[in-house]
Amino acid sequence: MSERHVIKHKRxxxxxxxxxxxxxxxxxxxxxxxxxxxxxxVSASLNPSQSMVTQSVIPPLPETRTVFAEGAGTLLxxxxxxxxxxxxxxxxxxxxxxxxVEKELRSPKNGYVxxxxxxxxxxxxxxxxxxxxxxxxxxxFDILLSTPRRPFLRWLFNSLAVASITAVLVVLISAxxxxxxxxxxxxxxxHLLVLILLVQVFPNLLAMVAIFLMLQQIxxxxxxxxxxxxxxxxxxYVGGGMGINIWLMKGFxxxxxxxxxxxxxxxxxxxxxxxxxxxxxxxxxxxxxxGILSFVGSYNEFVLxxxxxxxxxxxxxxxxxxxxxxxSFALDWGVFAAGAIIxxxxxxxxxxxxxxxxxxxxxxxxxxx
Amino acid sequence: xxxxxxxxxxARPPGCNETMTEPPQAHKTKRGPRAxxxxxxxxxxxxxxxxxxxxxxxxxxxxxxxxxxELAITIGVITLMVNIINLRADLYAxxxxxxxxSLMILLVVFxxxxxxxxxxxxxxxxxxxxxxxVLKLLGPQTYLPEGGxxxxxxxxxxxxxxxxxxxxxxxxxxxxxxxxxxxxEPVTTVAAGADLPGEYQGYRQLSRGESLKAVNAAxxxxxxxxxxxxxxxxxxxxxxxxxxxxxxxEQDAVLDNKSGALFRANYATGQFENDEGGxxxxxxxxxxxxxxxxxxxxxxxxxxxxxxxxxxxxAFSLASVFxxxxxxxxxxLLLQNKRIPFKRAFRTLLIIPWxxxxxxxxxxxxxMLNSNLGVVSNIIRSFGxxxxxxxxxxxxxxxxxxxxxxxxxxxxxxxxxxxxxxxxPRDMYEAAEVDGANWWQKFRDLTLPMLLVAVGPLLxxxxxxxxxxxxxxxxxxxxxxxMVEAGTxxxxxxxxxxxxxxRLAFGGGRGSDFGLASAITIIIFLMVAGVTLAQxxxxxxxxxxxxxx
Numbered sequence: 040m041s042e043r044h045v046i047k048h049k050r051x052x053x054x055x056x057x058x059x060x061x062x063x064x065x066x067x068x069x070x071x072x073x074x075x076x077x078x079x080x081v082s083a084s085l086n087p088s089q090s091m092v093t094q095s096v097i098p099p100l101p102e103t104r105t106v107f108a109e110g111a112g113t114l115l116x117x118x119x120x121x122x123x124x125x126x127x128x129x130x131x132x133x134x135x136x137x138x139x140v141e142k143e144l145r146s147p148k149n150g151y152v153x154x155x156x157x158x159x160x161x162x163x164x165x166x167x168x169x170x171x172x173x174x175x176x177x178x179x180f181d182i183l184l185s186t187p188r189r190p191f192l193r194w195l196f197n198s199l200a201v202a203s204i205t206a207v208l209v210v211l212i213s214a215x216x217x218x219x220x221x222x223x224x225x226x227x228x229x230h231l232l233v234l235i236l237l238v239q240v241f242p243n244l245l246a247m248v249a250i251f252l253m254l255q256q257i258x259x260x261x262x263x264x265x266x267x268x269x270x271x272x273x274x275x276y277v278g279g280g281m282g283i284n285i286w287l288m289k290g291f292x293x294x295x296x297x298x299x300x301x302x303x304x305x306x307x308x309x310x311x312x313x314x315x316x317x318x319x320x321x322x323x324x325x326x327x328x329x330g331i332l333s334f335v336g337s338y339n340e341f342v343l344x345x346x347x348x349x350x351x352x353x354x355x356x357x358x359x360x361x362x363x364x365x366x367s368f369a370l371d372w373g374v375f376a377a378g379a380i381i382x383x384x385x386x387x388x389x390x391x392x393x394x395x396x397x398x399x400x401x402x403x404x405x406x407x408x
Numbered sequence: 409x410x411x412x413x414x415x416x417x418x419a420r421p422p423g424c425n426e427t428m429t430e431p432p433q434a435h436k437t438k439r440g441p442r443a444x445x446x447x448x449x450x451x452x453x454x455x456x457x458x459x460x461x462x463x464x465x466x467x468x469x470x471x472x473x474x475x476x477x478e479l480a481i482t483i484g485v486i487t488l489m490v491n492i493i494n495l496r497a498d499l500y501a502x503x504x505x506x507x508x509x510s511l512m513i514l515l516v517v518f519x520x521x522x523x524x525x526x527x528x529x530x531x532x533x534x535x536x537x538x539x540x541x542v543l544k545l546l547g548p549q550t551y552l553p554e555g556g557x558x559x560x561x562x563x564x565x566x567x568x569x570x571x572x573x574x575x576x577x578x579x580x581x582x583x584x585x586x587x588x589x590x591x592x593e594p595v596t597t598v599a600a601g602a603d604l605p606g607e608y609q610g611y612r613q614l615s616r617g618e619s620l621k622a623v624n625a626a627x628x629x630x631x632x633x634x635x636x637x638x639x640x641x642x643x644x645x646x647x648x649x650x651x652x653x654x655x656x657x658e659q660d661a662v663l664d665n666k667s668g669a670l671f672r673a674n675y676a677t678g679q680f681e682n683d684e685g686g687x688x689x690x691x692x693x694x695x696x697x698x699x700x701x702x703x704x705x706x707x708x709x710x711x712x713x714x715x716x717x718x719x720x721x722x723a724f725s726l727a728s729v730f731x732x733x734x735x736x737x738x739x740x741l742l743l744q745n746k747r748i749p750f751k752r753a754f755r756t757l758l759i760i761p762w763x764x765x766x767x768x769x770x771x772x773x774x775x776m777l778n779s780n781l782g783v784v785s786n787i788i789r790s791f792g793x794x795x796x797x798x799x800x801x802x803x804x805x806x807x808x809x810x811x812x813x814x815x816x817x818x819x820x821x822x823x824x825x826x827x828x829x830x831x832x833p834r835d836m837y838e839a840a841e842v843d844g845a846n847w848w849q850k851f852r853d854l855t856l857p858m859l860l861v862a863v864g865p866l867l868x869x870x871x872x873x874x875x876x877x878x879x880x881x882x883x884x885x886x887x888x889x890x891m892v893e894a895g896t897x898x899x900x901x902x903x904x905x906x907x908x909x910x911r912l913a914f915g916g917g918r919g920s921d922f923g924l925a926s927a928i929t930i931i932i933f934l935m936v937a938g939v940t941l942a943q944x945x946x947x948x949x950x951x952x953x954x955x956x957x
Contacts, residue, residue, distance in 0.1 A: 062742050070757045072815070073819075212511065216507075225499075235512070243516055246520050247913070251914075253479065260467060275515055282512065338765070360767065364774065372775055379771065382765060386764065390759075394759070
């Protein structure tokens with residue numbers, strides 16, 4: 040092998056080396072195309088100025104600057120304590136009197152107020168220092184996690200809960216079916232299998248109107264599965280994610296030799312015991328793949344979640360992030376970027392960590408959006 | 409092979425267990441602890457079924473009494489199926505499938521069927537309730553008839569803010585009655601004609617000024633409890649409420665007791681209409697036949713936009729499949745060269761767009777392409793050029809969407825093509841080289857055909873996926889820029905069919921037209937079904953499928 044390699048190496052012509060160089064250049068350009076948006080959003084999340092206007096690839100260094108008064112006056116009241124975490128909706132407000140008029144001075148939204156130079160009741164001259172404010176790389180994350188109007192952690196929790204419960208239910212329920220299709224021979228089996236595949240051709244996104252109306256009616260009688268509930272969303276996800284997974288798992292179940300469970304049955308175990316004690320441990324790899332795919336699928340799902348969930352507290356992460364995009368996007372850009380990074384992290388970790396398994400599962404089961 | 413399998417299947421008696429030496433029902437006949445265990449299991453099965461059935465019956469009753477027959481029947485069918493499967497020992501194998509089957513019927517099959525049904529109705533704003541639900545809504549409506557019994561009222565209020573009425577019956581010599589929200593009773597402790605007490609049963613008399621302030625709120629209330637309703641009719645008068653609407657089933661009409669008008673059910677419009685063409689405040693869901701489908705042709709504000717949206721949907725799907733496949737294949741070919749250093753790192757970096765949730769990716773691109781502030785525009789501007797209006801001009805918006813979708817989609821095909829390329833035997837290339845083929849000939853005559861066999865079905869799947877790629881359209885520009893000729897029906901130049909249907913159903917602004925939206929999703933159904941059928945014809949997928957079974 041190594042000998043052949045050496046021989047090959049000798050044969051490389053100038054043309055081949057030039058070709059390699061061109062290929063490398065193309066690959067580098069391709070990688071820039073691939074990761075530029077990611078770099079950009081990371082830098083935006085670390086940039087203390089939240090708006091899109093002042094973005095740059097390398098965020099400015101954190102700095103402390105002093106805010107000066109714009110006229111002589113008296114400090115009447117400090118509305119939020121300095122030095123504490125300052126969230127955007129509750130920034131420092133100084134109530135002052137300037138030229139006999141009471142005014143509110145609000146601190147800028149992109150920094151932490153460090154120290155207030157004045158005591159309450161103290162007078163200040165024009166251009167006198169009022170307080171120091173220091174920017175921070177993490178201020179966007181701070182705002183993201185502490186704005187009650189947008190309960191990001193709640194959305195993250197909802198998403199993780201919905202996706203995990205969906206994944207577990209999909210795996211359990213479709214594994215039962217796959218076991219039956221793989222191990223029993225009954226009349227109508229073949230038709231049922233083909234029927235399941237056929238039905239699955241239509242994503243349940245297409246029936247969104249019907250699903251919306253159905254959940255509305257169901258919610259009148261079982262509030263837990265109604266509109267605006269995570270229970271209803273899970274129900275829809277589980278029902279929609281069944282068919283293709285039954286097929287994927289059945290293929291894997293078939294590859295487990297039948298002798299194993301037949302000898303267990305002869306020894307007096309029933310099917311329930313055989314399934315849990317023998318088959319289940321053996322098919323665990325495919326269950327993990329199916330579980331991950333349906334976790335990621337429901338974590339990323341946006342359309343049905345948006346239609347079915349109206350109330351802010353029941354939103355999933357994607358619906359919540361969408362609220363940034365649909366509102367004053369350019370102004371909340373930094374905070375959105377912080378949310379996007381946290382939101383993308385679970386899937387990024389799962390995919391890059393388990394690349395090979397997932398690719399294997401994907402090419403077996405074709406694409407499933 | 410296929411025929412053989414079929415013959416084998418036919419030779420088996422139905423319900424027969426081919427391979428299992430011990431059919432499950434055999435357990436029941438054994439004695440001893442086994443029998444006890446199986447008796448316990450049988451008991452558990454019955455108990456489970458009873459709970460499920462009780463729950464299902466409640467739902468069926470509830471939906472049927474709302475007039476939502478389709479849902480009631482679906483749940484009935486599922487319940488029946490579950491019962492039969494669990495009670496018949498020869499259907500043991502199906503018990504394992506029953507949960508999946510029930511969920512699929514309820515959440516996939518039923519919604520598809522229901523979509524078809526809705527597409528033939530006027531379901532939408534103004535017609536959101538079934539006729540039964542409308543009648544239920546009309547039932548408790550009341551009015552104060554003229555010429556009924558009249559009382560004089562004074563307003564009282566208790567500590568928790570509830571109002572009550574002190575009523576004086578002047579016709580009966582000033583007899584007093586007291587009506588709270590819950591009951592109505594004659595006052596016995598205060599003589600007729602005596603001064604009103606400041607406090608009575610925990611209620612305090614409101615002063616004149618307080619009464620004036622509270623009268624608006626109190627006027628909306630019905631006092632006196634369930635059977636006997638009394639309400640404020642004027643500045644001084646209170647009167648007995650009467651039932652306002654009455655359903656006359658033999659005439660299929662609603663009688664308005666207040667005006668005496670008769671509102672007949674009109675199934676063509678889904679309204680209760682009187683002779684003057686007036687309607688009740690809400691219509692009902694009614695089958696209106698092909699009207700939604702006819703509006704594809706008849707209505708000017710739908711015909712033009714729909715045709716353009718249809719064309720763009722197909723163009724977008726084809727362009728997306730072609731570009732993502734081409735770029736993915738190109739990168740996969742590049743990475744094939746064994747001399748490339750850091751291959752694993754290149755591969756991982758190139759996959760990066762894949763795991764990022766679609767909505768997030770599209771939103772990032774939306775920010776980067778922002779015409780005024782976005783980084784791409786700034787870069788273009790720094791070369792002294794005017795950045796293209798990605799969100800204003802229809803052509804640029806379409807180009808941007810295809811570009812963003814390319815970024816989202818190529819990693820998938822890169823991975824798939826890498827796998828497929830690796831599976832092509834090396835000696836075929838060596839043979840081609842011996843024959844003097846150049847790289848283009850090798851690619852065209854060897855690589856591409858071999859690749860397409862493996863990747864072909866995925867290309868078609870990708871086409872149908874992009875056909876319904878709602879997220880990219882919605883997150884990038886909500887289908888904008890808007891089409892002028894669409895008028896009040898929301899439609900944009902980059903809308904695809906599914907996003908157009910979404911806008912019709914949930915678009916806000918103009919209101920919801922579930923019927924029309926469903927009719928459009930039916931077009932999508934037909935397209936997807938057609939593509940899938942063609943795919944199976946082409947690849948003879950049916951036979952493969954049956955062989956794998």
